[in-house]
Amino acid sequence: MVFPEPAEEDPIQADYGIIDWNDGKKPMEIQAVQDAALPGYRKSISVLYVDDxxxxxxxxxxxxxxxxGILVDTIPLAPQALERLASARYDAxxxxxxxxxxxxxxFLKEIRARFGTVPFILFTGRGREEVVIEAYENGADLYLQKGGDPGAQFTELERKIRLVVDQRRIRTELVESQQRVADIIDFLPDATFAIDLEGRVIAWNRAIENLTGIPKEGIMGAGSFSYALPFYGERRPILIDLVLRESRETEEKYQNLRRKCDKVIADAYVRSCNGKSGICLWAIASPLRDSKGRIVGAIESIRDVTDQKQIEExxxxxxxxxxLLNNITCHDILNQLTALLGYLDLTGERLTDPETRGFLENVILAADKIQSLIRFSRYYHDLGADAPEWQNLREVCMKAIHGCEGVTVAYPPGDLDIYADPMLEKVIYVLFDNALCHGKHVTEITFCLKEPEPGNGVTIVMEDNGAGIPDDEKEKIFGRGYVRDSSLCLFLVREILLITGITIRETGTWGKGARFEIRVPPGGFRFISSV
Structure with missing residues (x-):
C-alpha cells in the first residue's frame, strides 16, 4: 500500500520532500514512520477491519x-484478528x-475481556433488533447496517469511525486530567480533602490519612458531614462548607476567620484527633470549579500548627x-527622675550665679529627654504583645474619642470590622489628640471610607478642618525622632498598624486640614452584613 503523498501546496512537502511511505510496511508500521518523520503532523487513525x-x-x-487520515488493516477471521491485537494497537x-x-x-466479548475499551463498530448486513441490542449490551460503541449506496455507506462508516475515536480520545484525556489532579492532591504536603455539591467526599489525600487515621477507602463517597467526625467527633458543617453556603453559627466555631476573595481561612482548636490531644489547626478552603467556571464542589487544606502555636505562646x-520587668524598671526610673527633677528645681531656686544656673538648665533638659525616651520605650515594648483581633471600627473610634467636647465627629460606618493589633484604639486616640493639639482650630473630624477597589483592600480616611501639615513634613511626622507634645508619636502609630499590614499616610492640604489615609489590605477587613 502507498500512503497518500502530501498535496503540492502542503508545506510538509516543501519542508521534508516526498517520502516513500510504503516500502513494504503494514499500515501500523507506516503510521509509526510518519509520526517519527513528521513531528507535529496529525496522526492518522489506525483501523482493524474484520470481515469474511x-x-x-x-x-x-x-x-x-x-x-x-485513516489507515486500515484487514483480516478475514476474528481469531486471526485477536492474534493481531495481541501485538498491535488500533484506534478502532x-x-x-x-x-x-x-x-x-x-469477537466483541473477547476484545472487551482482553483489550479493554478500544472503540468497536459492528458493521453488518444483519439488521435484527436483537443483534443490535446484544451488541450494545456487550460494549459496542456504534452499529451500522450494510446495504444501500456504497458511497453513502462508507462515508457514514468513516464518520462513525472518526466519532468513536474522538469520543475515546476525549474520555482518555478527561480520565488522565482527573488522574493528574488526583495525583497532585494526593501528594500535597498539607492534609487535603474535597467534596462535591452534595457534600460527598471526592478526594482524601495521604497527608489527611496520616492526620486523621482514616484511610481513603473508608471515607470516599461518604456524605452527611462524615469528614467532620475525625476532628470534632460529630457530624456538622466545618470550614469547607462555608465555601458553599454561609453560616454564622459555623463561623463562630473558628478563631481568626477571614475571607480572601473566594477563600475562607481560619484557625481551629481540636480536642482530640487520631489519638493526639490538644491540636491547633490552620485551614484554608476554596471552591472547586469546572472548565466553565461553575462551582462543582469545595476543597480544604489543613495544617497542624500545634508546635508553631506553642512556640508563639x-x-x-x-x-x-x-x-513586665521593663515596665517595673521604667516605672522606678521615672520615679527617680521625677525626684531628681524636683531637687534640680529646688537647687535652681537657690543658685544666684548665672553661669551655674545655665549648666543646671542643661541638666534639667537632659533629664527631660531621658524621661521622654523612657516613656517612648514603654509604649514600644507593648507592640505585638497581644495577638491581633477583629475590631469594629466605629466602636473603636467612639471609645477612643469618648468625652470630647467642642469638636463635631462624623464616625465611620458601623458594619466594618478590621483585623488589627489591640492597640488600634490607642492609634485612633493619638490621631485625634494630634489633630486637637496641632490643628490649632479644629472643630470637625470626619471618618469615611474610600470606594474599595477589587483586590486592593479598603481605605479609611480621617480628616479635620484644622491647619493641616506642611508638604515637607508629611513623611517626617512618621519618623522616630519626630515627637511633639503627644505621649505616643506617629512613628508608633505606623508601627502598630503595620503589625497586620495596615499602612498610613498623610494626604491633606496645608492650611485646609490634615487627612490621614489608612489602607487595610485584602483579608484584613470584613463587612458585618456580608459575614
Missing amino acids: DPDLLDICKLFLEESG IVSDYQMPGMDGIA SLRQTNKKFN
Missing part, C-alpha cells in the same frame, strides 16, 4: 484510506457480525515577662 467477505475488505479499505475496530468460527458478538509569655 474479501471484496468488502478491499472496497472498504480503499474508501476509508482515500478519505485521508470495525467488524462484521456473521463470520465462520467466531461471530462479531463473540512561649515567646508571648517571655515577652510578657520581659515587658
Whole structure:
C-alpha cells in the first residue's frame, strides 16, 4: 500500500520532500514512520477491519484510506484478528457480525475481556433488533447496517469511525486530567480533602490519612458531614462548607476567620484527633470549579500548627515577662527622675550665679529627654504583645474619642470590622489628640471610607478642618525622632498598624486640614452584613 503523498501546496512537502511511505510496511508500521518523520503532523487513525467477505475488505479499505487520515488493516477471521491485537494497537475496530468460527458478538466479548475499551463498530448486513441490542449490551460503541449506496455507506462508516475515536480520545484525556489532579492532591504536603455539591467526599489525600487515621477507602463517597467526625467527633458543617453556603453559627466555631476573595481561612482548636490531644489547626478552603467556571464542589487544606502555636505562646509569655520587668524598671526610673527633677528645681531656686544656673538648665533638659525616651520605650515594648483581633471600627473610634467636647465627629460606618493589633484604639486616640493639639482650630473630624477597589483592600480616611501639615513634613511626622507634645508619636502609630499590614499616610492640604489615609489590605477587613 502507498500512503497518500502530501498535496503540492502542503508545506510538509516543501519542508521534508516526498517520502516513500510504503516500502513494504503494514499500515501500523507506516503510521509509526510518519509520526517519527513528521513531528507535529496529525496522526492518522489506525483501523482493524474484520470481515469474511474479501471484496468488502478491499472496497472498504480503499474508501476509508482515500478519505485521508485513516489507515486500515484487514483480516478475514476474528481469531486471526485477536492474534493481531495481541501485538498491535488500533484506534478502532470495525467488524462484521456473521463470520465462520467466531461471530462479531463473540469477537466483541473477547476484545472487551482482553483489550479493554478500544472503540468497536459492528458493521453488518444483519439488521435484527436483537443483534443490535446484544451488541450494545456487550460494549459496542456504534452499529451500522450494510446495504444501500456504497458511497453513502462508507462515508457514514468513516464518520462513525472518526466519532468513536474522538469520543475515546476525549474520555482518555478527561480520565488522565482527573488522574493528574488526583495525583497532585494526593501528594500535597498539607492534609487535603474535597467534596462535591452534595457534600460527598471526592478526594482524601495521604497527608489527611496520616492526620486523621482514616484511610481513603473508608471515607470516599461518604456524605452527611462524615469528614467532620475525625476532628470534632460529630457530624456538622466545618470550614469547607462555608465555601458553599454561609453560616454564622459555623463561623463562630473558628478563631481568626477571614475571607480572601473566594477563600475562607481560619484557625481551629481540636480536642482530640487520631489519638493526639490538644491540636491547633490552620485551614484554608476554596471552591472547586469546572472548565466553565461553575462551582462543582469545595476543597480544604489543613495544617497542624500545634508546635508553631506553642512556640508563639512561649515567646508571648517571655515577652510578657520581659515587658513586665521593663515596665517595673521604667516605672522606678521615672520615679527617680521625677525626684531628681524636683531637687534640680529646688537647687535652681537657690543658685544666684548665672553661669551655674545655665549648666543646671542643661541638666534639667537632659533629664527631660531621658524621661521622654523612657516613656517612648514603654509604649514600644507593648507592640505585638497581644495577638491581633477583629475590631469594629466605629466602636473603636467612639471609645477612643469618648468625652470630647467642642469638636463635631462624623464616625465611620458601623458594619466594618478590621483585623488589627489591640492597640488600634490607642492609634485612633493619638490621631485625634494630634489633630486637637496641632490643628490649632479644629472643630470637625470626619471618618469615611474610600470606594474599595477589587483586590486592593479598603481605605479609611480621617480628616479635620484644622491647619493641616506642611508638604515637607508629611513623611517626617512618621519618623522616630519626630515627637511633639503627644505621649505616643506617629512613628508608633505606623508601627502598630503595620503589625497586620495596615499602612498610613498623610494626604491633606496645608492650611485646609490634615487627612490621614489608612489602607487595610485584602483579608484584613470584613463587612458585618456580608459575614
